[in-house]
Amino acid sequence: MVTDRGYVEELADVEDDFDRWYVEVVRKAEMADDSPVRGTKIIRPYGFALWENIQRQLDDRIKATGVENAYFPLFIPKGMLEREAEHVEGFAPEVAWVTHGGHRKLEEPWAVRPTSEAIICPIYARWVQSYRDLPILINQWSNVVRWEERPRAFLRTVEFLWQEGHTAHASLEEAEERTLMMLDVYRDLCETELAIPVIPGLKSDSEKFAGALRTYTIEAMMGGKHWALQSGTSHNLGDHFGRVFEINFLDDQGKRHFAYNTSWGLSTRIVGAVIMVHGDERGLKMPPRVAPTQAVIVPIWRKNKEREEVESAVQQVRDSLPSNLRVKADLRDDKTPGWKFNEWELKGVPVRIELGPRDIASEQVMVVRRDTGEKSAVPMTELPALLPGLLDEIQDNMYQAALRMLTEKSVRVTDYEELRQRAAGNAGFSYAYWCGSEACEDKVKTETRATIRCIPFTQPEQSGPCIVCGTDSETEVVFARAY
RNA sequence: CGGGGCGUGGCGCAGUCCGGUAGCGCACCGGUAUGGGGUACCGGCGGUCGGAGGUUCGAAUCCUCUCGCCCCGACCA
Numbered sequence: 351m352v353t354d355r356g357y358v359e360e361l362a363d364v365e366d367d368f369d370r371w372y373v374e375v376v377r378k379a380e381m382a383d384d385s386p387v388r389g390t391k392i393i394r395p396y397g398f399a400l401w402e403n404i405q406r407q408l409d410d411r412i413k414a415t416g417v418e419n420a421y422f423p424l425f426i427p428k429g430m431l432e433r434e435a436e437h438v439e440g441f442a443p444e445v446a447w448v449t450h451g452g453h454r455k456l457e458e459p460w461a462v463r464p465t466s467e468a469i470i471c472p473i474y475a476r477w478v479q480s481y482r483d484l485p486i487l488i489n490q491w492s493n494v495v496r497w498e499e500r501p502r503a504f505l506r507t508v509e510f511l512w513q514e515g516h517t518a519h520a521s522l523e524e525a526e527e528r529t530l531m532m533l534d535v536y537r538d539l540c541e542t543e544l545a546i547p548v549i550p551g552l553k554s555d556s557e558k559f560a561g562a563l564r565t566y567t568i569e570a571m572m573g574g575k576h577w578a579l580q581s582g583t584s585h586n587l588g589d590h591f592g593r594v595f596e597i598n599f600l601d602d603q604g605k606r607h608f609a610y611n612t613s614w615g616l617s618t619r620i621v622g623a624v625i626m627v628h629g630d631e632r633g634l635k636m637p638p639r640v641a642p643t644q645a646v647i648v649p650i651w652r653k654n655k656e657r658e659e660v661e662s663a664v665q666q667v668r669d670s671l672p673s674n675l676r677v678k679a680d681l682r683d684d685k686t687p688g689w690k691f692n693e694w695e696l697k698g699v700p701v702r703i704e705l706g707p708r709d710i711a712s713e714q715v716m717v718v719r720r721d722t723g724e725k726s727a728v729p730m731t732e733l734p735a736l737l738p739g740l741l742d743e744i745q746d747n748m749y750q751a752a753l754r755m756l757t758e759k760s761v762r763v764t765d766y767e768e769l770r771q772r773a774a775g776n777a778g779f780s781y782a783y784w785c786g787s788e789a790c791e792d793k794v795k796t797e798t799r800a801t802i803r804c805i806p807f808t809q810p811e812q813s814g815p816c817i818v819c820g821t822d823s824e825t826e827v828v829f830a831r832a833y
Numbered sequence: 834c835g836g837g838g839c840g841u842g843g844c845g846c847a848g849u850c851c852g853g854u855a856g857c858g859c860a861c862c863g864g865u866a867u868g869g870g871g872u873a874c875c876g877g878c879g880g881u882c883g884g885a886g887g888u889u890c891g892a893a894u895c896c897u898c899u900c901g902c903c904c905c906g907a908c909c910a
Contacts, residue, residue: 369904377844388901443908465910498909499834506909580910617910650869688870695870706869716869799906833909 368574389508440560512617536582551804563588634698650706
């Protein structure tokens, strides 16, 4: 296990200055870069590769539930966006407007979509006549724009990438079922692919999506300050959008009804979660299942004669590995092995394979795990069989580590002062009873800056006193500060 | 949008208070020796100091305006 920080001293301390650590690790690991346009960031190939892997996993899961992909326009005419009152009101402060086309002023400005309900629902209205046209199950991968004031790479940028699913159903029950189904897809994605444990639950009314009947969320705990990150949301829109956009249909009795809608989204913000949940003092730590590079082979040699020998051995080892693994051979000759070790650790590659003359002589390679730093000699012939299992083990170990953090930093509190102190001290998630009143919710928010992240599905057996007003309550919620 | 800080070669910084025509480390290019945890030495290339205007014989330095970034708050996927 490597303990000295070496060059990594250049990286801000992950415990003492987490925000700075984040900014630096994003840049140094070449995940993202600043852009000339205020509030926007450039996602570099290494960051985008992670997103693509996440995307692929999620896309497969979405399609497996019977949803098809489609694409709707970037622009929404002003009038259309304004149809659903709560919806506009909620998004108004963050909408960007197109007022001119070429030299001509538009008669009706276009909104750049902050989300697409307002453009998709009117189209669904056209497509739906009968109950036989339902359900409509569509997802789109897109960019959206929300005029944010404090941009942070991946976590909050003016333009970001996501998928947004939009469905229409004949009954509220069916819509609810879909809403929960998709939330569970997100939960599974996070836990299985990203090694991030999450708390699924319901949002309080004040935190729900503008225009929704109910919003469900998965909340993850970040490292460093142990703040929460809303990592995916799923909304049951009820018939609010069905009514205003007139998505109506005749049932099998010839009776007219409005359709029930759902929408659900997961964004590039999740990349920020991967960084913040797993990263450590040496940089990123990629979950093997989505890591852009799962293993890197670093050749070690002195003289040109050795170089040839080593590089051909590297090639052989590489060719011997299962072709579905993402393996990279780092043959650069302008960097020393030590330099490469540090760089790949910073980038979080799960496994490093070192191969030098000494290894060739004994027909082995040195295998080093990023998660534990553990180093071991593996016979070359055994590597192909061993590597997939090792990656699984690392994935599991990372999940367990994240779960341990979540568990250790989650505490049930009954005393308001304790809640306040935990919030101030970045102590993690605080579980407490809540009477359900907005007044109590607000008080906590203004006084402690912690918010109700969700009302977890898993609830205690007994009731208890509201953390603020003391009223006996059935509901336990998670309070935490959030990104 | 409110409070604070900062913008000087690709990156990190010094120089700004007390104006005199730009410097250091890293990176980059060339070389020699190296190469199992950011290798050493030698020789180079590169900036007009975020932008605009003003004061002055002369501005990175002083004044005004402006843009951007970072941190803290209000809002958020």
